[in-house]
Amino acid sequence: MKRRWAGVAAVALGATAFGYLVSREDWWAVALHWLFPSLPVVLFSSATLAELVIQHLQIVLTSSAFTIALGIPLGIWVTRESGRDFRELVSATADLAQTFPPIAVLALVLPALGFGPAPAIVALSLYGLFPVVSGTVAGIDAVPRAVLEAARGMGMGPWEILRRVELPLAARVIMGGVRTSVIINIGTATVAAAAGAGGLGSPIISGINTQNGALLLEGAAAAAMLAVLADAALDRAEELLTPSSQ
Amino acid sequence: MIKLENVTKRYGDKLVVDGLSLEVAEGEVCVLIGPSGCGKTTTLRMINRLVEPTSGRITVGDRDVRSAAPEELRRGLGYAIQSVGLFPHLTVAANIMTVPRLLGWERSRMRARVDELLTLVGLAPDAYATKYPRHLSGGEAQRVGVARALAADPPVLLMDEPFGAVDPLNRERLQGEFARIQRDLRKTVVFVTHDVDEAIRLADRIAVMKDGRLRQYDTPERLLDHPADKFVHDFMGADRALKRLGRVRVDTVMNTAVPRIDRSGGGAALTSPASCAVERFAYVVDAAGVMEGWSDCREPESSESPGSGVTLIDWREATVRPDDSLKEALSHMLELGFRRIAVTDDSGHLLGDVSLAEVEAALTGGDSHVATSPAGGLDR
């Protein structure tokens, strides 16, 4: 028990540290100047680092919210009586869709929806849907039949079984799907900067275009830190969702 | 054939095998037995160098096991383990051919050998050669394991609880098959088990181990009659007398001259008092000699229903086979409530019978004459 919460505390600490670090652009300026003494410009000028991080997070969190709100119910539905017919189609589509390169999905959505953060959010929501649906279906499937029989035998209705038995037992696997989805989204959101979505990809791309290594590093380092932190946080979340007995 | 000289194995400060010395003669089955942790499996695995001894010397056929590369040594020793360890991605035939292939046998020779071995272990070659391990039952997998161990015709077999993971009925069968195969092939076998009955049934000599040490190394009879210490005494079990019976084969003590009536001779033969002779009963057989039941001559003859003194039975349920043990025969007798039981072959042909008299004779020590004292004798 203590170990779990210790892990959460560590992540919280890390997040706070990251948040603070990102707000201190002056520190970044010093470090980057030191690494790239010959470059006149070392920081991204159109937005502060903090703003970029927030933009990035907005894209990722918004799309993840949509993904979870749509994906989990969809995954649940196809494991219910009413949705069973569609289960194969949904699973096959999810498998197929996960072979699509995320950049391609972004690229395919753009012509239809234009530029800016909103289309990126749509694309990410769409692409992120599939790991979450797969994870939900897999998680619910893995609930042992004996447990369901017992629950039915005790007089639980289908709603109750879902809420009190299936979802808690499937939670870890579902969380695994969410985690995959979020990590991919963070990566894709980085590229989405090229489509006008803002975020930490902007300094990277700008740095490449102007051959400015400092800008590159500013964006890359912050994005890498954000990704690792997010993964750690979601890993903790996965652990927390596992009932202590498992 | 196999000699262990003062063999010791130590893991850290844990002494797993302590100064073990024993010798297994060629063609002999040596069973290593003892409680968990006594070092029997470690000892076995030192013979084929899966474990290297800390000190001591092991020789197989006068060659120190360390004189050649371990792989070379092992290819000359058959190895069968409890979990069988069949290769799941290979067919039964390919599994069996493992060592021959390592030795470079040619295809046709290997194929012939596979058929030979499958037949030997009681599996039809046509049906089983191309199956995969996942489709085999526990007993079938064990048999394939034994066949695989025998494939390159090694002079020595090392077996680590090979029948342990199988249900009791199959284990019985497998033990019987092993005994049969061993009679034919006369391999030198080192066999590890924790099952005393299995040891008694199969061993020429048993090595009882505890805490890495050899407590007694003797024939099963002597172990049962003259245990070296309390541990061996207790380990062999309280039912030593019955265990003794487990060593005696029915066909070595059965009466072959038993009265029999051929039913096809017609109704008159059934009730003829001459056929009943001294025993006052006779076995009824058909024209081929297959047992059908018996006729109790003490039943008064009834002219209304000739043949009413005949009890018909299914030989499959009420007889024993010649290679069953006396212990099994006694068990059947008790179960059926008879004082004697008929012995038939696998097709039901009457061969003879055994009675409680033979059981008692075996218990009192080997000779087959019937005890005469009223206290010890078992009347019919």
Next chain:
Amino acid sequence: MVREPDNIDPGVSHLADRVGATGALIVLAGCALLPLYALRANRIVPGIAQPIAAGGPAAWVLVLLAMVALAAALRARGPSRARLELACAAGMIASLSWALAYAAANITPDPASPARVSIGAGAWLAIAGAAAVWFAATRSPMSRACRVGAAALVAVSWLAAGWWGGLARLSILREYSSQSDAFWNEVGTHLTLVGAALGLAIVIGVPLGILASRVLRVRRVTLSAVGLIQTIPSLALLGLLVLPLAALGLPGIGPLPAIIALTLYALLPIVRNTYLGLAQVDASAIDAGLGMGMSRSQVLTRVEAPLALPLVIEGVRAAAVMTIGIAAVVAFIGVGTLGVLIITGLGYQADDLILLGAVPMVLMAVVADALLRALGRFVTSPGIREEAR
């Protein structure tokens, strides 16, 4: 423990086929609510929706078949329903190709004009819907001849529409024809990069995975390291490589960092799956192998490798699909893969250029996935094949 769905196969005949019906409805929605084709004055201007009639008779055939499919899904029963649905699905996709061709040819008859017709959102929806109907149809047992026939119909139709029907006037294909040399160069670069990265990842990753299965410390360090790399966004990793490479006097952009990054990403699935594959080999099989006289390397090649191979191939499959995607991102640092088309298209806001980069990439990934899955099935001994669901 997996729970079997305890319904009967959706292909069962006595219930309405809801999946097929949904697919048909999607097609109809696509036709009715969204344009099948759009007219653009030039490359970079957004398109103006065109009426469905612009596709000529083929467009109406499409709508008709969708309605037939819907009726079949709801009303028909038995094997004839499956065949009918399949025929409709194939027919819909085929007629779509002709509708697009007709629209492209008729709305923009002059090949020299910059105006062009592009595939509308409705058409994509129609394809998705038709695929759903196809999927529903093939749930029922069906002769191979039927399936092959349907696929052949679609293939022939698209090819014919391309050759004679003016499909080539479609904006995306016009884009292609104006770029075709560059396009194939980019495809080549993309494939070469993916191949090289996968090859390197296998050469490094498989031995690492073997080592990880033997030595605990190696396992922990390696799996953590490659896991960490996986979470870093690809663009960020490329950025992070600039500094160390520069310090070594190597170029920070171009093929070198690209290959390094791609290989690093491909390592995780391969290392992890090699390790997992070896870890799940039955320990008693290994003991038996050693006991029978196999050397350590013989046990590895004859026992462990065949048993671990399916999982390893699965890892290569995942790595391949992922690498194909990341290979597009390396276009940002000047490597000429299909990503270049996407980036250029984004720069000019030329949708079809973007599509020209994205669609082949998707096809590549899907084909690679299918091929490697087939390879996986091929190398899996019948003795270890999982029982069908």
